[in-house]
Amino acid sequence: MANIFGLGIGVFTQGIIPRALGPIAFGDYNFLTSFFSQVIAFLDMGTSEGFYTKLSRRPQEIGLIAFYIRYVFGVGVIMLGGVGLLHLTTAPHYLWPGQVIEFIFLAAVGGLLLWVFQILEKVVDAAGITVWGELVKATQKVLGLGILIYLYRQGSLTLAGFFGYQYFNLAVLILGLGFLLHCHGVPITAWEGLSAEKVREYCREFFEFSHPLATYSLLGLVVGVFDRWLLQVYGGSTEQGFFALSSQIGAICFLLAGSLTSLLTREFSIAHGQSDRERLGKLFRRYIPMMYGITAFFSCFILVQASTITRLFGGAKFAAAVVPVAIMALYPVQQVYGQLSGSLFFATDQTRIYRNIGIFFMLLGIPMTYLAIAPQESWGFQAGAVGLSVKTVLLAFFSINVQLFFNTRYLNLSFTKFLLHQFGSLLLLCGIAKVAAVAAECLSGRLGIWVTFLLAGIFYSLLAMLVLWMFPIVIGLNRDTFASFLLRSKAALLSARDSAFQGKNKDS
Numbered sequence: 001m002a003n004i005f006g007l008g009i010g011v012f013t014q015g016i017i018p019r020a021l022g023p024i025a026f027g028d029y030n031f032l033t034s035f036f037s038q039v040i041a042f043l044d045m046g047t048s049e050g051f052y053t054k055l056s057r058r059p060q061e062i063g064l065i066a067f068y069i070r071y072v073f074g075v076g077v078i079m080l081g082g083v084g085l086l087h088l089t090t091a092p093h094y095l096w097p098g099q100v101i102e103f104i105f106l107a108a109v110g111g112l113l114l115w116v117f118q119i120l121e122k123v124v125d126a127a128g129i130t131v132w133g134e135l136v137k138a139t140q141k142v143l144g145l146g147i148l149i150y151l152y153r154q155g156s157l158t159l160a161g162f163f164g165y166q167y168f169n170l171a172v173l174i175l176g177l178g179f180l181l182h183c184h185g186v187p188i189t190a191w192e193g194l195s196a197e198k199v200r201e202y203c204r205e206f207f208e209f210s211h212p213l214a215t216y217s218l219l220g221l222v223v224g225v226f227d228r229w230l231l232q233v234y235g236g237s238t239e240q241g242f243f244a245l246s247s248q249i250g251a252i253c254f255l256l257a258g259s260l261t262s263l264l265t266r267e268f269s270i271a272h273g274q275s276d277r278e279r280l281g282k283l284f285r286r287y288i289p290m291m292y293g294i295t296a297f298f299s300c301f302i303l304v305q306a307s308t309i310t311r312l313f314g315g316a317k318f319a320a321a322v323v324p325v326a327i328m329a330l331y332p333v334q335q336v337y338g339q340l341s342g343s344l345f346f347a348t349d350q351t352r353i354y355r356n357i358g359i360f361f362m363l364l365g366i367p368m369t370y371l372a373i374a375p376q377e378s379w380g381f382q383a384g385a386v387g388l389s390v391k392t393v394l395l396a397f398f399s400i401n402v403q404l405f406f407n408t409r410y411l412n413l414s415f416t417k418f419l420l421h422q423f424g425s426l427l428l429l430c431g432i433a434k435v436a437a438v439a440a441e442c443l444s445g446r447l448g449i450w451v452t453f454l455l456a457g458i459f460y461s462l463l464a465m466l467v468l469w470m471f472p473i474v475i476g477l478n479r480d481t482f483a484s485f486l487l488r489s490k491a492a493l494l495s496a497r498d499s500a501f502q503g504k505n506k507d508s
Contacts (some may be wrong), residue, residue, distance in 0.1 A: 018241070019313075019315045019317075023314075026244055033238045041220060044075070050206055053347055056266045080105075110167065129180065136176035213354070220362060243321075245313065245318055250299070252297060253299045288337065288378065289475065300430045301432045306326035310322045336398035365395050368391045372390060
C-alpha cells in the first residue's frame with residue numbers, strides 16, 4: 001500500500017514540476033543532476049552495494065558502518081573540492097555549457113545528499129526495519145507535496161527554488177531515517193573505535209569486492225556524462241528537458257519494482273551466504289518475472305497514452321516530447337531485469353562478469369550516442385531527445401539480456417522462457433492498452449482529456465485484471481498463486497477498513 005501511495009504522489013508531483021519550470025530550466029536541472037549522479041556513481045565504485053550485502057550478512061558489525069562513514073565523508077570532500085578547483089579554471093564553460101556556477105554547486109551538494117539517503121535506505125533494509133523506513137518516506141512525500149503545491153501557486157518554483165525544495169526533501173529523509181536507525185540501536189554516527197589494523201582489513205575486503213568494478217565505474221562516468229553532454233551541446237537545454245521529462249515519466253513505472261530491489265538483494269545475499277543455490281533460483285524465477293509484469297503494466301499504458309500523458313504532465317511547451325516519452329516508457333521494464341538481475345551478480349560476488357558485460361555495451365553505446373545526436377553534416381542523425389531515447393532503450397535491452405543469460409546459466413534456469421516472457425507480456429499489455437484507449441475515446445465523446453484518460457485507465461485495469469486471471473503467467477505466477485495474492489490483498493483492504501471504522505467509533 002505504501003508503494004501505491006508513493007506512486008500516486010509521484011505522479012502528481014511530476015505533473016507540477018515540468019509545467020512550473022518549463023523545458024529550459026527543467027533541462028538545466030536534469031543535466032546538472034545527471035552529471036553529478038554519474039560522478040558519484042564513479043566514486044562509489046560499487047562500494048555501496050558491497051556495504052549493503054556485507055551488512056546484510058553481518059548486521060551487528062559496528063566497525064563496518066564506522067568504516068563506510070569515513071569513505072562517504074572522503075568522497076564528499078573530494079567531489080566538492082574538485083568542483084571548487086575547476087571553478088578557478090575555464091573548465092566549467094566546457095563541462096557544463098550554458099550553466100551558472102551557483103547551480104553547479106547546488107547540484108553537486110544535492111547529489112551527495114541523495115547518495116547519503118540511498119545508503120541509509122540500504123542500512124534500514126539490512127537492519128530489517130523496512131516498514132518503518134517506508135513510513136518515513138511516506139511522511140516526506142506528503143510534506144514535500146504540500147510545499148510543492150504552495151510554491152507552484154505562489155509562482156516561486158524557479159530553478160533556485162526547486163533546488164531548495166529538493167534540499168528540504170532530502171534533509172527530511174536523511175534525518176528521519178537517521179533517527180529511525182538510532183532508535184533501533186544502529187550506530188550510523190559511529191566514528192570512533194576503528195583500529196588501524198581493522199581499517200586495513202576493511203580496505204582489503206572492499207577492494208577485493210570493488211576493484212573489478214573500477215574500470216567499469218570509470219567508463220560508466222565517461223559514457224553517462226557523454227550522453228547528456230552531447231545532447232546539451234547539439235540539442236541545448238530544451239532537448240535536454242524533453243529527454244528529462246520522458247525519463248522521469250518512465251521512472252514512475254519503476255517505483256514499485258525499484259523499492260523491492262534492495263529487499264531481493266538482501267535475500268540473494270543471505271541465500272548465497274548459506275550456499276543455497278536452489279533458493280537463489282526460486283527467488284529469481286518467482287520475483288523477477290513478477291516485477292517485470294507489474295512494471296510492464298504501467299509502461300504499456302504510458303506508451304499507448306504518450307500524447308495525453310505528455311500534455312497532462314508538461315503542457316503545451318512539451319508537445320515535442322511525445323515520441324521520447326513513448327520510447328522511454330519501455331526503459332523501466334529493462335531496468336527491472338537490469339537492477340534485479342544485476343543484484344544477483346553482486347550478491348554472489350560475480351562482479352567480474354557484471355563488469356565485463358557493462359564495459360562492452362558502454363563502449364558500444366558511445367558511437368551509438370554520437371550517431372543519434374550529432375548533426376547531419378557530421379555524419380549523425382541529429383535526432384536529439386528522440387535519438388538518445390532510442391539508443392538508451394535498445395542498448396538496455398541487449399545488455400540486460402546478456403546479463404540474464406549468464407544468471408540463468410548460473411542458476412540452471414531456462415533463458416528462453418525469460419526472453420519469451422518479456423516479449424509476450426509487452427505485446428499483450430500494449431494490445432489491451434490500445435483497446436482500452438479506443439473504447440474510452442468512443443464513450444467519452446467531447447467530455448475532455450481528463451475524462452478520456454481516466455476512462456482509459458479504468459478500462460485498461462479491468463481488462464488487464466481479467467487477462468491476468470486467465471493468463472497469470474504474464475506476471476510469472478500460476479492461477480493458484482495469483483488467486484492467493486488477490487485474497488491477501490482483499491484481506492488487507494478489509495482489515496484496513498475495519499481498523500479505520502473502529503478508530504472512528506472510538507473517537508466518537
